Amino acid sequence: MSKTIVITGAASGIGAATVTRLKAAGHRVIGVDLKGADIDADLGTAQGRADMIAAVEAMAPDGIDGVLAGAGISKGDMPRETIAINYFGAVATLEGLRPLLAKSAHPRAVAICSTAAFLPFDADIVDQCLAGDEAGAVAAIAERPQTSYSTSKNALSRWVRRAAVSPDWGGAGILLNGIGPGVVTTPMTAPLFDQPEMVALIAQSNPMAVEGYAGAEEIAELIGFLLQMENHYLVGQIIFIDGGSDAILRPAQV
Amino acid sequence: MSGVAYDFAGAHVLVTGGTSGIGAATAAAYREASAEVTITGTRGAAADYDHDLSAYRYLQMDVEDGASIDAVAADLPRLDVLVNNAGIALPSLGLDEYEPEVFARAVNILLVGAFRMARRTVDLLAQSELAGGGSVIGIASMSSFFGIPIVPGYGAAKTGLLGLTRSLAVEWGPRNVRVNAVAAGITRSRMTAGTFASEEWTAPTLSRTPLGRLGEPDDIAGAILFLTSPGAKWITGQTLAVDGGYTVSG
Numbered sequence: 001m002s003k004t005i006v007i008t009g010a011a012s013g014i015g016a017a018t019v020t021r022l023k024a025a026g027h028r029v030i031g032v033d034l035k036g037a038d039i040d041a042d043l044g045t046a047q048g049r050a051d052m053i054a055a056v057e058a059m060a061p062d063g064i065d066g067v068l069a070g071a072g073i074s075k076g077d078m079p080r081e082t083i084a085i086n087y088f089g090a091v092a093t094l095e096g097l098r099p100l101l102a103k104s105a106h107p108r109a110v111a112i113c114s115t116a117a118f119l120p121f122d123a124d125i126v127d128q129c130l131a132g133d134e135a136g137a138v139a140a141i142a143e144r145p146q147t148s149y150s151t152s153k154n155a156l157s158r159w160v161r162r163a164a165v166s167p168d169w170g171g172a173g174i175l176l177n178g179i180g181p182g183v184v185t186t187p188m189t190a191p192l193f194d195q196p197e198m199v200a201l202i203a204q205s206n207p208m209a210v211e212g213y214a215g216a217e218e219i220a221e222l223i224g225f226l227l228q229m230e231n232h233y234l235v236g237q238i239i240f241i242d243g244g245s246d247a248i249l250r251p252a253q254v
Numbered sequence: 255m256s257g258v259a260y261d262f263a264g265a266h267v268l269v270t271g272g273t274s275g276i277g278a279a280t281a282a283a284y285r286e287a288s289a290e291v292t293i294t295g296t297r298g299a300a301a302d303y304d305h306d307l308s309a310y311r312y313l314q315m316d317v318e319d320g321a322s323i324d325a326v327a328a329d330l331p332r333l334d335v336l337v338n339n340a341g342i343a344l345p346s347l348g349l350d351e352y353e354p355e356v357f358a359r360a361v362n363i364l365l366v367g368a369f370r371m372a373r374r375t376v377d378l379l380a381q382s383e384l385a386g387g388g389s390v391i392g393i394a395s396m397s398s399f400f401g402i403p404i405v406p407g408y409g410a411a412k413t414g415l416l417g418l419t420r421s422l423a424v425e426w427g428p429r430n431v432r433v434n435a436v437a438a439g440i441t442r443s444r445m446t447a448g449t450f451a452s453e454e455w456t457a458p459t460l461s462r463t464p465l466g467r468l469g470e471p472d473d474i475a476g477a478i479l480f481l482t483s484p485g486a487k488w489i490t491g492q493t494l495a496v497d498g499g500y501t502v503s504g
Contacts, residue, residue: 119457183455194346196405197396197440203404204458 003104004060005227008032008043008052008093009070013186014112017220018068025224030059032071032093043071043089044081053096063103066227069093069111072152079145080138086152087129087137091159094176101174108227109169113157113178115206115242118249119150129155130162157238164236175235177226182206182242183213209244260479262289265384266332270294270315270371271340273303275443276393279471280337280478285309287479294326294340317341317367318359327374334382335482336375337391338368343408351407360407365414368392372422372433380429386487390426391478392419392435394493399437399501416493423491432490434481439497441469464499 005022009015010031022029031037032052039055042048056064069090073082090111101107122144128137129152141148157178163169164176183206185193192198193213222241226234240246246253262284272281272293284291293307294315300307313329316322317340341364349356372390382388396402397409398416415435423433440459456468477496480486495501 192443194343195440195443196343196345196402196408199345199404200402201440201459202455205455 002026002028003065003228004028004030004063005066005068006030006032006056006060006064006093006097007068007070008089009068009072009112010037011035013070014181014184014216014219014223015068015070017216018070018223021217021220021224022227025228027065027228030056030064032056043093044084046092049089049092049096052093056097056100060100064097064100065104065107067094067097067101067109068223068227069109070223072112074149076145076148079141079148082148083125083129083137083141083152083155084134086149087155087159088134090156094163098168098174102172106230107174108229109174109176110223110226111156111160111176111178112223113160113180113238114150114153115180115182115240115245116150116153117157117180117238118245119147119205121147121151121154125151126155126158130158160238161236170235173232175226175229175232177234177236178238179219179222179226180238180240180242180246181214181219182208182240182245184219185213185215206242206245207248208242209248212243214241214243258476258480260287260483262287262335262384262479262483265289265334265382266292266330267335267337268292268294268326268330268333268375269337269339270317270326272310272337273297273305273307276438276441276471276474277337277339279475280339281310283472283475283479284335289335292330315340317363320370323367323370324374327371330375330378332381333375333378333388334384335389335391336372336379337393337478338371339393340367341393343405345404351405357407357410360405361411361414364408364411365418368415369418369422376426376429376431379431380426382430384482385484386482387430387432389482390422390431390433391481392433393474394419394435394437396437396439396497396500398493399495419493420491427490432481432486434486434490435493436474436477436481437493437495437497437501438474439463439469439495439500441471441474443471459500462500462503463497464503467498469496469498 010019011033032039041052072086125140160178169176267284267289269277269281271277273295281291281293292311294313300312313326315326379388392415394415395412398412419435
């Protein structure tokens with residue numbers, strides 16, 4: 001049966017690969033990105049998030065079956081936007097679209113987290129995020145920007161684990177999970193692999209058991225499963241798809 | 255390159271592989287210092303590149319082909335500075351340097367090619383009127399000091415460059431040609447600068463980089479300009495690690 005699925009970050013990378021995959025499976029996809037998507041919105045701002053929710057409601061008033069919160073940036077010189085988009089934008093997407101998901105018979109939601117969860121993060125700013133204090137978190141990360149990406153992804157991972165098992169989500173049959181991609185080759189990361197010194201550096205921070213990094217379409221495969229799965233039981237998981245980095249770096253975390 | 259101004263007015267500079275990365279930053283720095291800069295690249299013409307290379311004279315060169323190297327050298331009316339930067343890492347083409355033919359190809363690209371260009375241009379460099387003499391600069395690497403398992407050939411070539419630098423310095427010193435190398439630490443490219451991919455993955459490396467950041471191409475270019483300037487007129491045969499302190503940490 002054809003589902004209606006919202007994908008944020010639809011214009012490139014993992015989001016775009018997921019759009020392709022779901023359309024090929026015959027589903028209706030509503031893509032969201034800064035530009036060039038079905039809905040153009042800046043999820044780093046409250047207005048953009050509200051506009052996006054309203055636009056989805058107009059396009060799918062009878063409800064939606066799935067959401068991928070995939071919009072995110074990775075810019076070391078934009079720490080405020082990193083927190084605003086990667087955490088608050090993702091949470092606003094999922095919470096804002098939850099009522100539409102609740103209208104579905106088999107609602108599913110996925111957040112793109114990251115193996116950056118293994119990296120140093122700012123615990124105080126994660127707490128501010130989880131408390132919903134966007135102004136405070138954004139101001140704080142501007143003063144201590146070094147870990148903005150890993151902080152944003154750690155906070156999002158924590159939010160997924162907490163929300164997924166709450167009455168509004170799991171309790172309502174809306175299965176929410178996260179995925180933790182490791183090194184993924186995209187046009188953005190490809191130039192790094194031209195430098196052996198960089199390849200060696202990446203191998204240190206992301207040790208792997210398998211050969212070769214994944215392309216975006218391999219990550220989309222997992223997302224497709226989580227958005228279309230028929231079981232009612234898989235909830236609150238952060239599934240790492242990383243060539244084995246999680247198992248290598250955190251073997252006792254079972 | 256803020257803070258330091260060089261004057262290379264009247265100097266003729268060749269930067270091989272000058273269309274991107276360290277080569278591009280170096281070419282730009284020499285241009286800013288008023289030098290006449292020639293760059294080489296693999297594509298047929300300067301117009302084949304996305305960015306504007308009109309500030310330079312462009313010559314196509316295949317660093318694997320001796321005849322191509324010789325042709326570029328023969329096309330230079332004068333030369334004061336040679337920056338041997340051209341080269342690629344063969345694993346980026348999906349090749350395995352543990353195959354002996356691929357290993358040999360890597361050494362040919364990165365060591366033999368650099369030697370050949372220096373050999374073919376030393377007569378011009380010996381006639382340089384640059385204060386402190388003409389210069390050859392090799393681009394060495396962290397792989398000149400540490401084993402990077404994916405690139406036995408690249409690493410061997412980049413290490414061999416250090417020995418080549420010494421030999422040529424001794425041979426050509428009497429001809430007033432200085433030969434040095436910069437061992438570049440991990441530098442970000444313009445395309446990936448500021449992304450998670452270069453920021454977060456570098457945490458283990460940054461933990462042993464005293465200056466706490468990756469290199470920028472400008473960092474390497476600055477060292478190259480210094481080594482070829484009159485300020486370095488008594489420096490030859492040296493390899494200068496430009497790496498934020500990485501090689502001395504630990």
